[in-house]
Amino acid sequence: MALNLSYTVLERFLRYVQIDTQSDPSAEAFPSTEKQKDLSRLLVQELQGMGIADAHLDEYGYVYATVPANTDKEVPVICFCSHVDTAPDCSGANVKPLVRKNYDGSVLTFPDDPNVRLDPAQHPELARKIGHDIVTASGTTLLGADNKAGVAAIMDAAWQLMNNPGIKHGKVRILFTPDEEIGRGVDHVDIKKLGADFGYTVDGERLGSLEDETFSADAVTIDIQGVSIHPGFAKGKLESALKIAADVVAALPKDRLSPETTSGKEGFIHPVSLQGGAEQAQISFIIRDFEDAQLQAHEAFLKEVLDGVMKHYPNSHAGFKVTEQYRNMKQVVGQYPQIVDNAMEGMRRAGVEPQRGSIRGGTDGSRLSFMGLPCPNIFAGEYAFHSREEWSSVQDMEAAVRTIIETLRVWEERS
Structure with missing residues (x-):
C-alpha cells in the first residue's frame, strides 16, 4: 500500500x-x-x-x-x-x-x-x-x-x-x-x-x-594541588597549580589528537574546561574514539603528558580520574x-x-x-x-x- x-x-x-x-x-x-x-x-x-x-x-x-x-x-x-x-x-x-x-x-x-x-x-x-x-x-x-x-x-x-x-x-x-x-x-x-x-x-x-x-567516550578530570605562597616571597617556593594546568594543556599535540585536527574514525583528547588558582586547579577533558583500546591508549598518553609536566614541579601533586560516559x-x-x-x-x-x-x-x-x-x-x-x-x-x-x-x-x- x-x-x-x-x-x-x-x-x-x-x-x-x-x-x-x-x-x-x-x-x-x-x-x-x-x-x-x-x-x-x-x-x-x-x-x-x-x-x-x-x-x-x-x-x-x-x-x-x-x-x-x-x-x-x-x-x-x-x-x-x-x-x-x-x-x-x-x-x-x-x-x-x-x-x-x-x-x-x-x-x-x-x-x-x-x-x-x-x-x-x-x-x-x-x-x-x-x-x-x-x-x-x-x-x-x-x-x-x-x-x-x-x-x-x-x-x-x-x-x-x-x-x-x-x-x-x-x-x-x-x-x-x-x-x-x-x-x-x-x-x-x-x-x-x-x-x-x-x-x-x-x-x-x-x-x-x-x-x-x-564514539566510545570517557571523561578525564585532572586535579592539581600546587604550592601557594605570597608572591612577594615566592622565589624558589611557588608552584602555581594554574600554571601547571596551563603547561599540561600546552603540552598536548598541535597537529593531531584534537577535534580540530581529526575526522572520520580518528579519536581525540579535548580539554573542555580549566579552572583554579595558585593552590588548586582542575582540567576537564573528554576522550573519544571508535575503538575502546584506542580510547585507553589516548588516556595513557594524556597521563604520560601529565607525568612529564609534573616532573618540573616536585612539590605539587596531581590526581587523574577516568569516568566512563558511553560506548x-x-x-x-x-x-x-x-x-x-x-x-x-x-x-x-x-x-x-x-x-x-x-x-x-x-x-x-x-x-x-x-x-x-x-x-x-x-x-x-x-x-x-x-x-x-x-x-x-x-x-x-x-x-x-x-x-x-x-x-x-x-x-x-x-x-
Missing part, C-alpha cells in the same frame, strides 16, 4: 520550537530544568488526543506512550525515541521560527541579527535543498531542530498510524527524554517499563543517514543486523537513499543499547546544531515520518 499522507510534522515542529527547553549542565536536579516538562506535558496531551490512552509523563520528565499493534503477527516491539531538550550552547528562549518556502540557493539572512548568515557555501547540505522549504530561527537563538525535528516526526508518525488502520504494524513504543544534550538523557529510563525489543533514535542530520556506530553502540547493534536492514529497506520504500555511517559523538541510543535496547540513529532533517544558524528542511522531516512508518511496515512483513 502506497502511503498518501497529510503531514502534520511542520505545524507540530513550529509549535514545539517555541517552547524553551534548554537543559543546564550545572544543575543537580533531574531533569536539569523544569521548563523541559512544558513541552513534555504538551506531547502527552497531543498523544492522548490521538487516542493513545497510556501516554504519560513520569516524575523524571520522560514521556512514555504506546501505539497498539494492529496485526495478528508476532512482531518485535519497536521504540522510537527523541529528546525534548535543546543545547546550553545557545539561547533557546523566545525562538521565532521562519519558514522560507521554495529555497532558491541564495545566502539566507536573519531579521533579528544581520550578522548571522546561512551560506550554502559553508553548509553543503543546504546547497542540496534548492526547492525545499527551509525553517530557521530569527538570528538571536538556536532553532531547536536538534531534536524537535525528531520529536515532531515521531508525533506525526504516531498520528498517521492512529488514523490509518490500513498501515499494518506491531506494537510501537514512544519515548521522549530530557537532558540528552548534557549527557544524562537516559539516566532514569525504565527499560522494563518501556518493554521494547529494539529501538531507533530519530536524531540524525542529513536525509537518509542511518548511524549504527558512535560505541556497534558493539551491541552489530549483533542484530535486522535492525539496520529493516530501517534501510524502510528508507528505500519511503523514497530515501540510505546512507549508513558513524557518528562522531553519541546519542541516547548509545547508552540505551548497553541498557538492553539496541538502538541505532536515523535522520530527522536537522542541521547546524547548537547554533543560531541551525536549520531544518520540511521535506526532510516529512521523509523521516515516511521512514518511521515504512520501517514499521517492514518489521511487520518480515515477522
